[in-house]
Amino acid sequence: MFDYFANPSRFKKFARFILPFLEVACFFSLGYGLYLALYNSPADYQQGNAVRIMYVHVPSAWLALSSYLLLGICSFFFLVWRHPLAEIAARSIAPIGTGFAFLTLITGSLWGKPIWGVWWAWDGRLTSMLVLFFFFVGYLSLSNAFDRTERGARPAAILALIGCVNLPIVKFSVDWWNTLHQPASIMRSGGISIDTSMLWPLFTLFFAFQLFFIIIVLTRMLTILNEQKYFNHSLRS
Numbered sequence: 217m218f219d220y221f222a223n224p225s226r227f228k229k230f231a232r233f234i235l236p237f238l239e240v241a242c243f244f245s246l247g248y249g250l251y252l253a254l255y256n257s258p259a260d261y262q263q264g265n266a267v268r269i270m271y272v273h274v275p276s277a278w279l280a281l282s283s284y285l286l287l288g289i290c291s292f293f294f295l296v297w298r299h300p301l302a303e304i305a306a307r308s309i310a311p312i313g314t315g316f317a318f319l320t321l322i323t324g325s326l327w328g329k330p331i332w333g334v335w336w337a338w339d340g341r342l343t344s345m346l347v348l349f350f351f352f353v354g355y356l357s358l359s360n361a362f363d364r365t366e367r368g369a370r371p372a373a374i375l376a377l378i379g380c381v382n383l384p385i386v387k388f389s390v391d392w393w394n395t396l397h398q399p400a401s402i403m404r405s406g407g408i409s410i411d412t413s414m415l416w417p418l419f420t421l422f423f424a425f426q427l428f429f430i431i432i433v434l435t436r437m438l439t440i441l442n443e444q445k446y447f448n449h450s451l452r453s
Contacts, residue, residue, distance in 0.1 A: 252417030
């Protein structure tokens with residue numbers, strides 16, 4: 217599959233074919249998820265309506281982690297096999313992942329104020345997520361630090377791989393340390409601890425966020441490929 221899509225023409229054809237379907241699915245799942253989250257799900261018996269921040273905060277956190285993992289995988293493919301689309305995919309993923317990491321920090325702060333009484337605490341989960349955000353920013357800075365993009369690709373890819381060490385720290389920080397942040401509610405040994413009335417809108421919005429992520433990444437990749445084609449054509453002219 218990777219060899220098949222290594223051809224930019226095949227990838228562009230596939231991306232242009234699938235994008236309209238993804239956009240329609242994203243639009244309807246986002247609308248349905250927001251309806252469930254804002255109107256059809258109950259308030260928490262302790263947190264009240266503040267719990268509704270969860271429906272943005274949790275999908276953003278999941279996507280921040282998964283997008284950095286994908287960034288690391290693409291960087292590995294670029295460094296080891298010089299996959300022609302791996303570096304383009306990594307460059308397309310990084311700003312979107314940065315946005316989701318930033319949104320996680322902001323919504324977490326907005327959620328923390330009414331529940332904990334503070335906007336920020338040097339909690340294990342919060343601090344490790346902030347470090348993840350800085351790794352995203354570091355990748356963007358390195359990849360754009362040179363006059364030619366390809367010169368920054370290798371050091372940025374190495375930094376992305378180093379940052380993968382932080383991913384299990386973010387995931388297991390609530391288990392390893394006694395923190396303000398609540399423990400895992402879904403991916404836990406004792407099973408899911410969230411009621412179905414809250415779980416369904418949470419998964420629906422995560423699905424919508426995931427589709428949005430894929431749409432933006434594919435669009436950015438198409439844009440970069442078109443820019444490269446135009447640049448190469450200009451040089452030949």
